[in-house]
Amino acid sequence: MLVSPPVKKSNLPIFTRRILIIVGGYGSGKSEVAVNLSRHLVETSGRQVAIADLDIVNPYFRSREANQALEALGIRCINPSGGEFYADLPIILPEIKGAIEHNDELLVLDVGGDDVGARVLSSLGKSFQKDSYEMMLVLNRNRPFTSNVSGCIRMIREIEEASRLKFTGIISNTHLLDDTDAETIASGYELAKEVSNKTGLPIKFLAGLAAIVESDEFADPDVPVLPLERHLLKPWESAD
Amino acid sequence: MAKVLMKGNEAIAEAALRAGAEGYFCYPITPQTEVAEYLSKRMPEVGGVFLQGESELAVANMLFGAASTGKRIFTTSSSPGISLMQEAISYMAGAELPAVIINIMRGGPGLGGILPAQSDYFQAVKGGGHGDYRVLVLAPSTVQEAVDLTMLSFHLADKYRNPVMLIGDGMIGQMMEAVEFPDDYQEPELPSSSEWAATGAEGREARIIKSLFLDPTGLEDNSWKLDRKYRQMIKEEVRSEKYKISKTNKVLIVAYGTMARICQTAIDELEEEGISVGLFRPISLFPFPEQEIFKEATKANIKSVLTIEMSTGQMVEDVQKVVQGKKPVEFYGRTGGIVPTPDEVKEQVRGIVSKKKTSGKSRKKT
Numbered sequence: 001m002l003v004s005p006p007v008k009k010s011n012l013p014i015f016t017r018r019i020l021i022i023v024g025g026y027g028s029g030k031s032e033v034a035v036n037l038s039r040h041l042v043e044t045s046g047r048q049v050a051i052a053d054l055d056i057v058n059p060y061f062r063s064r065e066a067n068q069a070l071e072a073l074g075i076r077c078i079n080p081s082g083g084e085f086y087a088d089l090p091i092i093l094p095e096i097k098g099a100i101e102h103n104d105e106l107l108v109l110d111v112g113g114d115d116v117g118a119r120v121l122s123s124l125g126k127s128f129q130k131d132s133y134e135m136m137l138v139l140n141r142n143r144p145f146t147s148n149v150s151g152c153i154r155m156i157r158e159i160e161e162a163s164r165l166k167f168t169g170i171i172s173n174t175h176l177l178d179d180t181d182a183e184t185i186a187s188g189y190e191l192a193k194e195v196s197n198k199t200g201l202p203i204k205f206l207a208g209l210a211a212i213v214e215s216d217e218f219a220d221p222d223v224p225v226l227p228l229e230r231h232l233l234k235p236w237e238s239a240d
Numbered sequence: 241m242a243k244v245l246m247k248g249n250e251a252i253a254e255a256a257l258r259a260g261a262e263g264y265f266c267y268p269i270t271p272q273t274e275v276a277e278y279l280s281k282r283m284p285e286v287g288g289v290f291l292q293g294e295s296e297l298a299v300a301n302m303l304f305g306a307a308s309t310g311k312r313i314f315t316t317s318s319s320p321g322i323s324l325m326q327e328a329i330s331y332m333a334g335a336e337l338p339a340v341i342i343n344i345m346r347g348g349p350g351l352g353g354i355l356p357a358q359s360d361y362f363q364a365v366k367g368g369g370h371g372d373y374r375v376l377v378l379a380p381s382t383v384q385e386a387v388d389l390t391m392l393s394f395h396l397a398d399k400y401r402n403p404v405m406l407i408g409d410g411m412i413g414q415m416m417e418a419v420e421f422p423d424d425y426q427e428p429e430l431p432s433s434s435e436w437a438a439t440g441a442e443g444r445e446a447r448i449i450k451s452l453f454l455d456p457t458g459l460e461d462n463s464w465k466l467d468r469k470y471r472q473m474i475k476e477e478v479r480s481e482k483y484k485i486s487k488t489n490k491v492l493i494v495a496y497g498t499m500a501r502i503c504q505t506a507i508d509e510l511e512e513e514g515i516s517v518g519l520f521r522p523i524s525l526f527p528f529p530e531q532e533i534f535k536e537a538t539k540a541n542i543k544s545v546l547t548i549e550m551s552t553g554q555m556v557e558d559v560q561k562v563v564q565g566k567k568p569v570e571f572y573g574r575t576g577g578i579v580p581t582p583d584e585v586k587e588q589v590r591g592i593v594s595k596k597k598t599s600g601k602s603r604k605k606t
Binding site: 145147178235 | 243244245246247250254270271274277281353354355356410411414415416417418498501502504505577579580581582
């Protein structure tokens with residue numbers, strides 16, 4: 001079930017690069033970040049925005065489930081159609097390659113989890129022009145394999161190796177779904193800063209549930225913030 | 241331990257390790273492959289055996305062999321894979337071997353699809369393999385409960401020396417929830433497997449673990465011996481949960497797993513409309529909570545019982561049997577990977593409440 005609550009103003013910078021690749025571990029929140037980022041871009045950039053769901057490893061809770069809401073905002077959604085919409089098969093639509101190479105629209109690529117999910121990027125590698133993309137790691141401290149600096153660095157290495165692309169930044173997106181509070185988000189941001197220091201990768205922005213990051217109890221971090229509205233819900237949940 | 245965010249499949253894998261599982265045999269199939277993926281990393285860390293077989297047939301027979309050693313062992317699969325394992329499950333029940341088998345159900349029959357379903361109820365509860373045997377069947381409805389019941393499954397498998405099956409629809413395996421693992425897991429003491437396990441016969445009589453009994457009296461004795469265990473399960477292992485059951489209920493919903501959570505949302509929303517509905521959620525599917533359902537269903541305030549499943553109607557047959565015609569038993573189901581919404585559940589309840597007389601006939605999506 002999808003709803004479109006009003007998007008709160010976020011203080012994200014407009015990215016200078018055209019292609020934004022969202023990768024990370026399973027369950028780090030990549031799809032939710034990709035969906036919200038697309039909304040933010042369409043509302044602030046004045047440009048055409050497309051989102052491509054490249055998740056070929058995970059069969060449920062993918063950004064394609066938010067298609068209807070995104071298309072209503074004028075965002076172009078690139079997904080397989082028919083029965084393949086529901087498949088976890090390695091389907092790379094030719095349209096995706098086209099969008100990477102030729103279009104001048106902003107393109108958000110929502111990639112599958114871990115190195116296994118990121119491998120799909122290596123098949124598109126030649127399509128990416130140098131400096132045309134940002135590849136950002138979505139980091140959730142509460143996931144078992146990214147709960148400390150060494151786990152995060154291992155994930156960064158594994159994804160870079162599998163994707164044959166280099167990271168350009170980090171998105172701090174620590175949450176515990178319904179159990180998230182301001183402290184959860186802040187503790188994840190601390191880890192993201194440590195990873196940033198160790199790797200030299202800048203934190204591009206922090207993402208967190210709007211109800212928390214827009215409240216007074218949340219101390220503003222020294223990076224831009226993307227407030228999240230949840231789009232990928234369980235069948236018994238509603239967005240309000 | 242602090243809460244972590246885990247996918248149901250990962251949480252099940254970690255729970256098995258916490259319960260002392262030392263061997264895991266698998267063959268990948270969506271929507272449960274993350275269990276194997278997770279254990280391929282974690283099993284070596286705890287010194288256990290991770291083995292990907294060449295098929296589910298091989299895996300189930302590896303399970304049979306490994307169970308004979310008395311170690312805690314398990315497998316996970318999804319519907320078509322579980323079908324392939326039924327022969328070995330029957331053999332394990334016949335040979336009185338403990339094993340945990342986890343089915344993250346997808347839509348069937350045949351290859352079906354990869355989205356969530358509850359259409360393996362008959363297979364799990366009525367015995368998918370041949371012979372007079374039962375497996376103990378547990379059905380979680382949250383990721384935390386999947387953790388708790390996975391750990392319990394190993395205990396019950398050892399307690400009864402019988403396969404235990406945990407069934408969750410694809411949603412249970414794929415969704416993320418915050419979970420907590422117990423810091424020091426304790427379970428009641430059990431007799432040691434050293435009395436029966438195949439551990440090397442040096443210095444003692446050889447033990448032959450088998451399900452073959454050519455002498456009919458021997459086979460009959462074994463079957464009645466197994467039956468006594470199943471009677472004991474019926475006495476001791478019934479598990480269930482009630483939600484908003486009260487004297488004002490007009491309708492009693494019976495649902496399990498993910499379906500029960502959707503019904504809870506519907507029940508909360510119906511309450512605001514002034515329609516009082518209770519939910520009975522079986523947690524053990526065998527043994528089925530027969531007396532408990534009979535007691536709740538036959539109360540004077542209940543106009544009708546409504547069974548809701550992600551199938552074309554399987555558990556509803558057991559509900560009908562239990563209710564013995566004393567109240568109408570209605571049915572609503574979606575299948576093929578389509579999950580009923582809270583709105584669909586509400587519509588069914590409103591239909592029942594507004595009718596003067598309910599039919600007791602199954603109502604299915606047309």
